[in-house]
Amino acid sequence: MRLHIDRTACDGRGLCAELLPELLESDEWGFPMARGSSGVPEELTRAARRAVDRCPKLAFHLAPGS
Amino acid sequence: MTTVAEPRLLGEPVEAYVPKLDPKQVIDLARQAGLTGRGGAGFPVGRKLAAVAATGRPAMVIANGAEGEPGSEKDRYLLTHQPHLVLDGLQLVARACHASALFLYAPPAALEPVRRALWDRRREAVSVRLAPAPSTFVAGEASAAAAAVVGGGAIPADKMVRLAKREMPTLVQNVETLAHLALVARHGAEWFRTRGTQDEPGTFLATVGGAVVNPQVVEAGYGVPLGELLAAAGGPSGPLSAVLVGGYHGGWVPADPELPVSRAGLDSYGATPGAGVVTALPASSCGLRETARIVEYLAGQVSGQCGPCLNGLPRMASALSDLAHHRIWLGMTSEVDRLRGLVTGRGACHHPDATARLIGSAMRMFHEDVTAHLKGECVAR
Ligand code: SF4
Ligand code: SF4
Numbered sequence: 001m002r003l004h005i006d007r008t009a010c011d012g013r014g015l016c017a018e019l020l021p022e023l024l025e026s027d028e029w030g031f032p033m034a035r036g037s038s039g040v041p042e043e044l045t046r047a048a049r050r051a052v053d054r055c056p057k058l059a060f061h062l063a064p065g066s
Numbered sequence: 067m068t069t070v071a072e073p074r075l076l077g078e079p080v081e082a083y084v085p086k087l088d089p090k091q092v093i094d095l096a097r098q099a100g101l102t103g104r105g106g107a108g109f110p111v112g113r114k115l116a117a118v119a120a121t122g123r124p125a126m127v128i129a130n131g132a133e134g135e136p137g138s139e140k141d142r143y144l145l146t147h148q149p150h151l152v153l154d155g156l157q158l159v160a161r162a163c164h165a166s167a168l169f170l171y172a173p174p175a176a177l178e179p180v181r182r183a184l185w186d187r188r189r190e191a192v193s194v195r196l197a198p199a200p201s202t203f204v205a206g207e208a209s210a211a212a213a214a215v216v217g218g219g220a221i222p223a224d225k226m227v228r229l230a231k232r233e234m235p236t237l238v239q240n241v242e243t244l245a246h247l248a249l250v251a252r253h254g255a256e257w258f259r260t261r262g263t264q265d266e267p268g269t270f271l272a273t274v275g276g277a278v279v280n281p282q283v284v285e286a287g288y289g290v291p292l293g294e295l296l297a298a299a300g301g302p303s304g305p306l307s308a309v310l311v312g313g314y315h316g317g318w319v320p321a322d323p324e325l326p327v328s329r330a331g332l333d334s335y336g337a338t339p340g341a342g343v344v345t346a347l348p349a350s351s352c353g354l355r356e357t358a359r360i361v362e363y364l365a366g367q368v369s370g371q372c373g374p375c376l377n378g379l380p381r382m383a384s385a386l387s388d389l390a391h392h393r394i395w396l397g398m399t400s401e402v403d404r405l406r407g408l409v410t411g412r413g414a415c416h417h418p419d420a421t422a423r424l425i426g427s428a429m430r431m432f433h434e435d436v437t438a439h440l441k442g443e444c445v446a447r
Pocket of ligand 2: 204221223370371373415417
């Protein structure tokens with residue numbers, strides 16, 4: 001799986017980066033930014049799903065692929 | 067209008083003619099001709115048609131003449147002089163993917179000649195609806211066009227989210243691409259390939275402007291030497307320092323008359339022919355100032371949806387403007403580089419990526435100017 005952010009919907013409050021610090025950081029305006037590739041390693045899939053569910057703007061998605 | 071060798075699109079206006087081809091024949095013709103999109107991205111038409119046809123569902127097809135690039139005039143020109151060729155191509159695509167809805171999306175002034183042409187074709191099975199395009203830069207982006215024709219705002223959407231919604235399959239093709247397809251259906255794929263290069267067959271329309279004697283729409287085969295393209299517009303009006311190819315979403319290349327205008331020929335400069343906008347920069351103008359002006363404009367055309375684009379483009383514009391106008395501060399060129407990296411790949415459309423690429427090409431092409439500006443000097447004559 002890989003992370004996908006609908007940039008047209010994201011409000012940049014950075015909740016996802018707080019929930020998934022291993023994969024995301026916030027840029028200087030608060031918008032999430034992948035730390036490396038946007039691939040999600042096996043052991044973080046659950047945490048990633050939780051972040052998807054908690055995104056207030058439904059902007060945070062998991063997509064097939066790596 | 068001028069052509070480098072025999073005109074195709076810019077020849078005599080033609081009457082409506084849609085040969086009776088089945089879907090597979092249309093797709094095969096596009097494939098054999100090696101026809102690619104003329105709106106900027108250059109995607110193979112056959113592949114796009116096949117993908118939409120494979121959904122097995124009725125599609126919506128949009129002929130896109132929105133032409134958001136400020137310097138571009140070729141789509142308007144084509145719609146005015148060859149409306150039937152565009153409409154023929156649209157009907158062929160409609161056949162290839164069982165379209166149930168057809169739109170022609172262009173600025174209001176460009177729709178007038180099409181309205182008249184449509185009257186001649188009023189007995190066609192699937193009629194074409196006209197949709198006015200606003201004059202914003204991103205209005206021509208495919209998802210913006212798809213939103214606009216059904217009455218929404220002409221702003222880009224997230225590609226993955228759109229796919230997931232499983233709306234009607236939508237195919238957006240530039241009007242010039244459609245006109246080429248109509249010619250391929252008339253004369254065959256072999257004929258099409260007699261111009262251009264092996265890998266990039268066919269001709270393209272270029273809007274040649276800036277420091278040339280007679281700015282105009284020119285038709286040429288891919289791979290045409292830059293000098294011939296400029297000569298078709300009367301030639302340079304004086305010494306040139308560089309040429310912007312591909313418009314504001316394009317890149318700077320040297321004013322080398324031998325340079326082949328094709329993807330392969332421009333690749334090493336990080337440029338592509340794009341939608342064919344070719345603008346000559348006189349040696350008396352400063353390339354950095356010109357780029358700063360363009361980036362300022364592009365930052366103002368952000369559709370205001372994506373944080374990194376909305377915040378990053380104005381920041382890049384102001385750093386570049388500082389450099390162009392000798393307001394020097396420590397680390398300004400590395401800050402420009404950092405911002406370019408920060409916005410790239412982080413918008414719903416490629417506006418931030420293309421803006422960052424344009425700046426990159428300016429920093430390379432005008433590196434002597436950059437050094438001079440950092441010392442408070444300028445190399446423009
Ligand atoms: S949680 Fe959702 S809205 Fe908030 S920053 Fe992340 S993607 Fe954007
Ligand atoms: S990337 Fe910029 S121009 Fe494109 S949709 Fe997002 S905000 Fe609009």
